[in-house]
Amino acid sequence: MVSQAEENYLKAIFKISEKEVKAASTNAIAAEMQTTAASVTDMLKRLAEKNLIDYEKYRGVQLTAEGNRVATVLIRKHRLWEVFLVDHLGFAWDEVHDLAEQLEHVQGNALIERLDRFLGHPKFDPHGDPIPDAEGRWTLRPQALLATLKPGDRGVVTGVEDHSPAFLQYLDQMGLSLGAEIELLERFPYDQSVRVRTQAGREVSLSEKVGQNLYVKIS
Amino acid sequence: MVSQAEENYLKAIFKISEKEVKAASTNAIAAEMQTTAASVTDMLKRLAEKNLIDYEKYRGVQLTAEGNRVATVLIRKHRLWEVFLVDHLGFAWDEVHDLAEQLEHVQGNALIERLDRFLGHPKFDPHGDPIPDAEGRWTLRPQALLATLKPGDRGVVTGVEDHSPAFLQYLDQMGLSLGAEIELLERFPYDQSVRVRTQAGREVSLSEKVGQNLYVKIS
DNA sequence: TAATTTTTTTAGATTAATCTAAATTTTATA
DNA sequence: TATAAAATTTAGATTAATCTAAAAAAATTA
Ligand SMILES: [Mn+2]
Ligand SMILES: [Mn+2]
Ligand SMILES: [Mn+2]
Ligand SMILES: [Mn+2]
Numbered sequence: 001m002v003s004q005a006e007e008n009y010l011k012a013i014f015k016i017s018e019k020e021v022k023a024a025s026t027n028a029i030a031a032e033m034q035t036t037a038a039s040v041t042d043m044l045k046r047l048a049e050k051n052l053i054d055y056e057k058y059r060g061v062q063l064t065a066e067g068n069r070v071a072t073v074l075i076r077k078h079r080l081w082e083v084f085l086v087d088h089l090g091f092a093w094d095e096v097h098d099l100a101e102q103l104e105h106v107q108g109n110a111l112i113e114r115l116d117r118f119l120g121h122p123k124f125d126p127h128g129d130p131i132p133d134a135e136g137r138w139t140l141r142p143q144a145l146l147a148t149l150k151p152g153d154r155g156v157v158t159g160v161e162d163h164s165p166a167f168l169q170y171l172d173q174m175g176l177s178l179g180a181e182i183e184l185l186e187r188f189p190y191d192q193s194v195r196v197r198t199q200a201g202r203e204v205s206l207s208e209k210v211g212q213n214l215y216v217k218i219s
Numbered sequence: 220m221v222s223q224a225e226e227n228y229l230k231a232i233f234k235i236s237e238k239e240v241k242a243a244s245t246n247a248i249a250a251e252m253q254t255t256a257a258s259v260t261d262m263l264k265r266l267a268e269k270n271l272i273d274y275e276k277y278r279g280v281q282l283t284a285e286g287n288r289v290a291t292v293l294i295r296k297h298r299l300w301e302v303f304l305v306d307h308l309g310f311a312w313d314e315v316h317d318l319a320e321q322l323e324h325v326q327g328n329a330l331i332e333r334l335d336r337f338l339g340h341p342k343f344d345p346h347g348d349p350i351p352d353a354e355g356r357w358t359l360r361p362q363a364l365l366a367t368l369k370p371g372d373r374g375v376v377t378g379v380e381d382h383s384p385a386f387l388q389y390l391d392q393m394g395l396s397l398g399a400e401i402e403l404l405e406r407f408p409y410d411q412s413v414r415v416r417t418q419a420g421r422e423v424s425l426s427e428k429v430g431q432n433l434y435v436k437i438s
Numbered sequence: 439t440a441a442t443t444t445t446t447t448t449a450g451a452t453t454a455a456t457c458t459a460a461a462t463t464t465t466a467t468a
Numbered sequence: 469t470a471t472a473a474a475a476t477t478t479a480g481a482t483t484a485a486t487c488t489a490a491a492a493a494a495a496t497t498a
Contacts, residue, residue: 005485026446039486041447046484058446058493089333102325108318114308224455245476258456260477265454277463277476 002052004105007074009033009043010052013063014071023060072136077112078104079125084115086126093126093178094168127168128159128178128215144218147192147211149184156181159215167213174204182216221271223324226293228252228262229271232282233290242279291355296331297323298344303334305345312345312397313387346387347378347397347434363437366411366430368403375400378434386432393423401435 002010012032016024026044030037048055052067063071081103085096113134116122123139124130130139143158157180160167171177175198185203186195192208206214221229231251235243245263249256267274271286282290300322304315332353335341342358343349349358362377376399379386390396394417404422405414411427425433 106321
């Protein structure tokens with residue numbers, strides 16, 4: 001048995017390992033989990049004991065194959081529930097994360113596979129993040145940060161780096177929800193801000209911060 | 220905040236109080252929760268401290284208005300999730316209870332109200348049990364135990380007293396799922412068993428035990 | 439390389455939820 | 469009503485998960 005707390009730690013380690021090649025550090029895990037380094041050390045011992053991570057004192061941790069499997073299933077559940085909440089219950093994409101954090105811990109293989117079928121085996125969640133399939137395989141999508149586009153480039157909004165409700169709501173206001181077609185009109189070297197034409201022919205100005213947090217598939 | 224364990228105790232007390240007029244006893248709660256009397260006493264102190272129950276040592280307990288509200292919301296959530304699992308994910312009625320036991324603890328008012336709307340504000344769950352509305356009001360249904368029917372009586376299966384998968388599967392086999400129309404043909408005084416004509420014109424013999432656990436609305 | 443800073447671990451508590459065994463109170467019975 | 473039986477509570481532990489403060493190790497910098 002893997003407790004909810006243990007599952008959450010495994011997911012945190014997975015997310016850190018996605019970005020960093022090296023082993024996940026105690027402090028990085030503490031930051032991700034919003035807890036103290038001491039609590040993390042306690043938990044790492046327990047996870048190592050259960051062979052869910054490889055842990056050497058002072059050296060950071062890596063998921064074992066089994067730890068990776070548990071984390072992947074958890075992310076699959078989280079993202080499938082987010083699809084349900086948005087597509088079927090009518091929640092906005094900025095409202096579903098905390099609910100999915102709870103729903104992802106509901107146990108039951110049949111549940112998640114039936115939910116997946118009900119939803120039509122979606123490949124991406126409401127934030128554009130890929131949903132691993134029942135065998136843990138990921139769909140990769142060629143996408144680029146808005147910050148890397150050049151004037152004249154056109155594309156479709158496919159995802160976000162920042163998942164905060166504030167950013168998601170801002171995107172809605174700007175007409176930059178998932179699937180929106182955009183064209184980069186101009187980039188200002190002074191502050192790396194850009195002018196963008198959105199779907200409705202509307203022109204908006206976006207800061208570098210937005211450029212670093214918005215993914216686009218160039219067409 | 221009310222923990223999951225506390226919620227489960229409140230629901231257990233609610234269910235005992237439904238059947239017995241007097242205060243729920245420590246032992247009755249222990250039996251319902253499948254735990255020890257000592258654990259129950261510990262928990263009763265905590266629930267009393269939070270004003271969720273009225274508790275006098277050695278005298279049993281009763282829910283306060285607030286405790287009753289929490290228990291009612293929990294039952295509402297449990298039964299709405301059961302409807303979702305059966306009507307939309309295709310689970311059988313004998314497969315959903317344990318999943319609903321987990322889903323009922325997911326927090327979020329918006330979630331349950333949106334789920335209720337998605338499901339079309341159902342009044343009864345897959346076992347025929349009433350679902351309280353958002354204000355905690357219950358729909359009562361005039362139904363009688365099969366054991367009380369007389370030869371010649373016709374009716375429709377509306378609910379079960381025993382919720383065990385074994386009983387529910389047996390009913391499916393006999394053609395006695397929820398909504399099935401039946402006619403009581405004959406009752407044998409010797410063992411109180413009955414002969415019943417089911418929907419497809421099929422005749423089946425049912426024991427007294429079945430008669431004591433199957434509800435019918437007489438037409 | 440020695441001193442300083444940062445990171446990580448350990449020590450020692452706390453809280454919720456549970457248990458077994460023993461003590462106490464209530465209820466039933468002779 | 470005394471005694472026995474049943475129900476309930478208390479005492480004392482345990483486990484998971486968390487915390488703060490202190491100690492120890494590793495990394496950085498002078
Ligand atoms: Mn999320
Ligand atoms: Mn997401
Ligand atoms: Mn149920
Ligand atoms: Mn039910």
